[in-house]
Amino acid sequence: xxxxxxxxxxxxxxxxxxxxxxxxxxxxxxxxxxxxxxxxxxxxxxxxxxxxxxxxxxxxxxxxxxxxxxxxxxxxxxxxxxxxxxxxxxxxxxxxxxxxxx
Amino acid sequence: xxxxxxxxxxxxxxxxxxxxxxxxxxxxxxxxxxxxxxxxxxxxxxxxxxxxxxxxxxxxxxxxxxxxxxxxxxxxxxxxxxxxxxxxxxxxxxxxxxxxxxxxxxxxxxxxxxxxxxxxxxxxxxxxxxxxxxxxxxxxxxxxxxxxxxxxxxxxxxxxxxxxxxxxxxxxxxxxxxxxxxxxxxxxxxxxxxxxxxxxxxxxxxxxxxxxxxxxxxxxxxxxxxxxxxxxxxxxxxxxxxxxxx
Numbered sequence: 297x298x299x300x301x302x303x304x305x306x307x308x309x310x311x312x313x314x315x316x317x318x319x320x321x322x323x324x325x326x327x328x329x330x331x332x333x334x335x336x337x338x339x340x341x342x343x344x345x346x347x348x349x350x351x352x353x354x355x356x357x358x359x360x361x362x363x364x365x366x367x368x369x370x371x372x373x374x375x376x377x378x379x380x381x382x383x384x385x386x387x388x389x390x391x392x393x394x395x396x397x398x
Numbered sequence: 399x400x401x402x403x404x405x406x407x408x409x410x411x412x413x414x415x416x417x418x419x420x421x422x423x424x425x426x427x428x429x430x431x432x433x434x435x436x437x438x439x440x441x442x443x444x445x446x447x448x449x450x451x452x453x454x455x456x457x458x459x460x461x462x463x464x465x466x467x468x469x470x471x472x473x474x475x476x477x478x479x480x481x482x483x484x485x486x487x488x489x490x491x492x493x494x495x496x497x498x499x500x501x502x503x504x505x506x507x508x509x510x511x512x513x514x515x516x517x518x519x520x521x522x523x524x525x526x527x528x529x530x531x532x533x534x535x536x537x538x539x540x541x542x543x544x545x546x547x548x549x550x551x552x553x554x555x556x557x558x559x560x561x562x563x564x565x566x567x568x569x570x571x572x573x574x575x576x577x578x579x580x581x582x583x584x585x586x587x588x589x590x591x592x593x594x595x596x597x598x599x600x601x602x603x604x605x606x607x608x609x610x611x612x613x614x615x616x617x618x619x620x621x622x623x624x625x626x627x628x629x630x631x632x633x634x635x636x637x638x639x640x641x642x643x644x
Contacts, residue, residue: 320478331478331485335421338598339578342591343424346582351423353519366517 419511419521419529420578427524429581434527437508440535444505451502455631462502465494469503470510473533474520477609482601488610489533492541492566493617496559497632500538507534528581532573541566541614555635556619563614567607571599 340350357363425433451458472490479485494503511529514520521529541562548558579592622629629635 331476331483333476334484334486334599334602335419337484337602338595339420339424339574342595342598343578343582346584346586346591348424348426348582350421351522353422353515354523355516357517357519363517370517 420525422522425581437530444501491537495538495542500542503538504534536573537570540569559618560611560615564611567610
């Protein structure tokens with residue numbers, strides 16, 4: 297009985313969740329006009345009226361393969377951090393390893 | 399499987415980022431620097447707090463990592479608001495502040511905003527300080543304050559989390575309005591411009607604030623049901639409350 301109720305709940309959740317996701321997806325990709333973000337509709341519009349316009353980003357990742365290099369850089373930094381943490385994680389808890397190093 | 403499906407669907411939404419983050423070049427340099435100066439002490443204190451808590455309990459770090467992922471995803475997820483014809487995003491700093499504290503939440507939002515500015519051109523690098531102040535500092539502290547205040551007044555966990563989520567969102571946009579109005583006004587008066595920006599945000603942010611409240615309440619009540627020990631550890635629930643529920 298309990299399992300049946302749980303299954304029904306999961307089914308209901310999917311019946312609501314999946315159409316909602318498809319609805320959101322269609323709005324962003326298939327709608328005839330894009331949904332303007334408040335950054336454009338409010339922030340940039342009012343700023344422009346007061347003589348301030350949005351510039352291209354200082355690091356414009358749309359240029360060439362810059363985005364790939366950013367990801368590469370992030371991967372290298374992330375790799376070093378992960379490696380450092382891995383070393384710490386596997387360090388001898390009793391401190392014997394540390395004594396040997398000294 | 400479900401997570402994979404959800405992630406794939408989210409990644410498939412190939413739309414430009416729409417946000418309240420202030421874009422590059424909108425704020426004059428002196429104002430941009432001022433907001434960096436305002437944000438800096440909170441970030442430094444947040445890092446110190448994070449280190450202190452991680453020393454106390456190593457499992458705090460994975461929780462912070464999880465919250466960082468939550469804030470990053472939530473704050474770059476554009477949600478259409480049919481009543482306004484525009485789209486924007488919730489902040490996620492309310493739930494982060496409730497679970498890991500407002501100072502650590504400032505650090506989390508700083509990292510999320512930095513990555514968004516670097517990789518997605520979602521907010522500018524020169525305006526990063528202003529974005530940290532509005533979303534990180536104001537959002538986190540208001541959300542945390544509302545949650546703690548309402549809990550002290552005897553409001554239920556879900557009710558307090560809902561109000562905290564709503565106020566986090568609205569306070570963030572109030573702060574953004576103030577930052578914009580003070581930065582771009584030139585010779586114009588501050589208050590009328592501030593009111594105008596705030597009113598322009600309202601049709602989108604009023605419903606989104608309620609959505610953020612519902613989301614925050616949902617997450618906190620789910621945690622209370624599934625991992626009450628975590629809420630006890632973060633001092634959101636007392637052990638007696640947990641045994642009372644059980």
